[in-house]
Amino acid sequence: MRQQLKQRWQRWLGRRIPPAASVRLSQRRIFIVPTRVGLAFALALLLMLLTAINYQNSLAYALTFLLASVFIVAILHTYRNLAGLMLKAAGARPVFVGEQGQLRLRLESSARAHQAIALGWPGTAYQTRDVPAQGVSECELSLPALRRGWLRAGRLRVESRFPLGLLVAWSWVDLDQALLVYPQPLEGELPLVAGADDQLDEQGMRALGPGSEDFQGLKSYQPGDSKRRLHWKAYSRGQGLLVKDFAALSGRDPWLDFEALTGDVELRLSLLCHWVLQLSERQQPFALRLPGQLLAPASGEQHRDACLRALALFGTPG
Amino acid sequence: MSGPAVIPRISLTWLLVAQLLVIVPHLSHLPLWIVGLWLGCAAWRIQILRMRAGYPNAWVKAGLMLGVAVGVLLSRGSLIGLDAGVVLLVAAFILKLLEMRTRRDALVVIFLGFFVVVSAYLFDDSLLAALFSLLPVTALLAALIGLQQSGVAAQPWATARLAAGLLLQAVPLMLLLFVFFPRMGPLWSLPLPSERALSGLAESMAPADIAELSRSGGLAFRASFTGEVPPREQLYWRALTFEHFDGRRWSQSAFARLPLAPAWEKQGEPLRYSILMQPSSQSWLFALDVAETSLENTRQMSDYRLQRGRPVERTLLYQVTSWPAAVREPAGSSDNLRRALQLPEDGDPRSRAWGAELKRQYPQPEQLVQAVLGHFNREPFGYTLRPPRLGLNSIDDFLFETRNGFCAHYAGAMTFVLRAAGIPARVVAGYQGGEYNPGGDYVQVRQFDAHAWVEYWQTGKGWVSVDPTFQVAPERIEQGLEEALGDEQSFLEDSPFSPLRYRQLTWLNQLRLGWDNLNHGWQRLVLGYQGAQQLQLLQRWFGRIDARVLALSLVGGGGLLLGLLALWLFKPWRRERDPQQRLFQRFERLLARHAVQRQPGEGARAFAERASLALPVQAQVIQDFAAAFEAQRYGGDGVCPAALRAHLALLRRALPWRSAATRDP
Amino acid sequence: MRTRLNACLDAVNQVLLGKEPQVRLALACLLARGHLLIEDLPGMGKTTLSHALARVLGLSFQRIQFTSDLLPGDILGTSVFDRESGQFLFHPGPIFAELVLADEINRATPKSQSALLEAMEEGQVTIEGATRPLPDPFFVIATQNPVSQGGTFALPESQLDRFLMRLSLGYPAKAAEKALLLGDSRRSLLPRLEAILDHAELALIQAEVPRVRASDALIDYVLRLVDATRSQPQFAWGLSPRASLALLAAARAWAFLDGRDYVIPEDVQAVLPAVVGHRLRERSDPAGHGGGALVQWLLREVPAL
Incomplete structure (x- = not known):
């Protein structure tokens, strides 16, 4: 019964506030009720009213009514504080399993300032931000990354109790955000396939990264460059210090192979993840082979990200 | 960043200010020791704020509470009754402020503060007191705002301004409630403030x-x-x-x-x-x-x-x-x-004798009274508020010896003489x-x-x-x-x-009379606005009055006032202040009826061209509008909604009425 | 004046068949005083386009073929000891022309690339301590092979930003290619092209373009576009203020070519793919280059009015 109600509520919310990368909080999307403090305030007002009645005191009546009116006027203010606020997903950096994923949000104001906007997932500590008039405020929400693959950030609660804290205006927003979670790196054996297979040897040759085999051209001298490679002829012509640039040839680069490992799929992916990171750190070109997928030998950040992505999404549809 | 439970500094400052403002009107009837308690606790609290002192521990708190109870008992004679109750309330307000640590405590203090303000009205409900009480109410609201985690809440004047603004915006609604909220008799009898000795006539x-x-x-x-x-x-x-x-x-x-x-x-x-x-x-x-x-x-x-x-x-x-x-x-x-x-058994023989003599002289009571008045008029009687002392036979002494006094002497003496003469x-x-x-x-x-x-x-x-x-x-x-x-x-x-x-200083006298006039109005219109007065006023406005009229007026009037306030707060006309855009939206709606919907990324010209393909008969009119819109919005042509409206009217005329209804699946 | 411009377009279009939109964009780019990057496979008419433009606009033309052994001095010029005068004489490099075609720019080393790009940015070159101004007008049309081709040094993002537009000519349509095969050699047509504008007229037009009116409503649209790239998650980074200036300048030139003295959103949309395509990258596609899908998204989703 409870479950059913919850589902219907979620469906209704989905219709009313459909997931989107940016959501403007409009009238249809904001709900407002008194907080517990508001109820206590109402109780206090009731007591004051009783005092006014029993003492037939006009001023006590007046103050009671004044505060009650403030309560009612605060409905408009609390609602206004949230209305018109624009929430936008501002991307997320991929993380490894076990880390806290950071989702960035942008709060934009098109006209007036919005004070003390609290954001968060139910059951977690909310973050509070002020958005200046026609300004932007950024906020990072963390979400535990428990499984590799895409991590969907669910509905987010946006609320505001400003100015008096007697009322809370809130909305549930789904910014359609997802976060890529890489496998957890696990230290272990190097799942090497001899990259020096004869047939691969020739084909695998690529001019990649700095090396010493193949002359690529001249580049200006940077401290740390080998003195042996200085292009003295150019120097004598007054063209400044130039070094001869050579590119390394691949072919003996390590191949990280899923099949070379044994054990649980997740465990294997974790090991591969560790080595992808290790080799990238050493700036050593490597290749990655997963069942049905091959990432050719390369180095650099882009290669690393592509490998990690492949590991993260291995076996998941899409 | 402070945790959510800690009271922000600004809120605490406002609470201390509010405490001062709340207690000041009570000073006239509070026992002196409570002022001492207040000053001590406020100083302590400020020291806590400056990290120079710690919070009171349980023993100190218990001791303070016991002390207050004993103090009330000693100075008021009991722990119940309004006077004792108010002293206890104020003491609670002071002590709670001292020991408060969390936002929850702060809320309790703020609500207590409102009650103390109300209790002050029971002792003094003059115009000045009412106006003054707006200050503590504003300070308490500012403290309430200061509890929020916002940049605004950290600025003392911004919070006060916001609080004052809220109060100001609440005034119309408050007046409505004040006038229409039905007044009823006391639900149960309550102790009244013990009277200060009122001067006036006695029995x-x-x-x-x-x-x-x-x-x-x-x-x-x-x-x-x-x-x-x-x-x-x-x-x-x-x-x-x-x-x-x-x-x-x-x-x-x-x-x-x-x-x-x-x-x-x-x-x-x-x-x-x-x-x-x-x-x-x-x-x-x-x-x-x-x-x-x-x-x-x-x-x-x-x-x-x-x-x-x-x-x-x-x-x-x-x-x-x-x-x-x-x-x-x-x-x-x-x-x-x-x-x-x-008449008393004896005493004042000369007056009695004079009375008897007058009776003999004037048989008619009217003549007798005139004779007595004439006597006062003729003889050297004087009017003074500092009469000489009178002896045991006071009437005799006054009538025949001192002959100086004021109204009470004359009235008493004359009545005595008339009674002695049998009138x-x-x-x-x-x-x-x-x-x-x-x-x-x-x-x-x-x-x-x-x-x-x-x-x-x-x-x-x-x-x-x-x-x-x-x-x-x-x-x-x-x-x-x-x-x-x-x-x-x-x-x-x-x-x-x-x-x-x-009173001889004219301007001062004018001022005095004006002030009194103000107070008169205040008492008649505000303080006296209870049961009968309310009924009378409402009957004058509505003729007959019953619960339905009251409820309707309250709900209707409240809705109207809130609507006006919402209009003023949200200013919906500002969002659509651009007449060109508004007219273009009308243009879009017109074409949407004929199943031509603009995409968000589509500009006026592209949309008009697409619409012309869909509606070839009206192509010219559609293009004309788009061109005029473009020229006004992007070109140097001045803003001229009338021209756009004219084009729109032409288009409306050119379009078949609701043809889309039949075309739509 | 505009009829003359249209005549220019017609003349170029006769030489380069079936590429009207690209030719128009290229001309708009030059009118906006921007440099052009053409990214395409060899043999698609890049050289023809630049040469034809140079001829109809009456500009001096130089072509630099970028190779991996090209040195900065080969571009900018060198001082050579003249035995007769006993002095060093400066031999200006090919960059001292009004329209420079930098062919296959990504074949050269970054050192040579940056020599060209710095000259583009500053409008002058400093060689051996002496600063020499470049001619005015000064346009660079650089061509680039698609990145996937081997042995190339891709231009870094910061350098790409210096080109106002990036175009891709693409394969010609079938009809155009048939006309190409049937007709004369295109290269032989080139010498027959007459200069239609002279320097003074070109300078006048270039001065006219920034005066094309961009109303508040239009600026707001440009801001919305730029802001979307900065705030939407699919963009790896947002457009720089230089990019928004470029977008507006290009849109002005486009409106001018269209015979209007004010810019409308359609102008911005027309130049948007060329102006911002090379400045954007999709976040979820770290290896990919260029933001074709992103530009389409911008055109579709950002409210134009």
């Missing part, structure tokens, strides 16, 4: 009491007349009659308490007026002779005074109709007349005259207008009032006490700074 009178009263500038009541205000010398406001004389004091007879309606006949033109009476702690009301009032729980007593069921503890407004020319008890009742002839007579106590306030068109009567005069009974004519003081000091009656006293300096001699003493 018995020795001459010195009236002299005492004449030193007070305190307000007794105000009267507003429908129609002309009668001349000053006709304003004899009756409060009580004294029938019993014991040789020194005049007092009410025991019979006066019996609810016996007197006999009288209405004659002549009536006077209609309302009286706004200050609290007197007595249950008699003031009115001109002979008075009738519709005030509930009030009746006319045998001596024509108006008596209310319970004492007047709060400002009271009542309507009176008086017949000054009415004949009172022309037949007379033997009991009443007998009481009006009472039923009694002393009437009340007020005479009053000051006319031209700004508010009402008469204000103060304690120093207290007066005593005489009424005697005559067959056929009934009771007749005479004022012996008029013979001695006519200016007292025609102008007022200050004029009557001349250079004597005894007028308001206890209050040298009272503005009443400086």
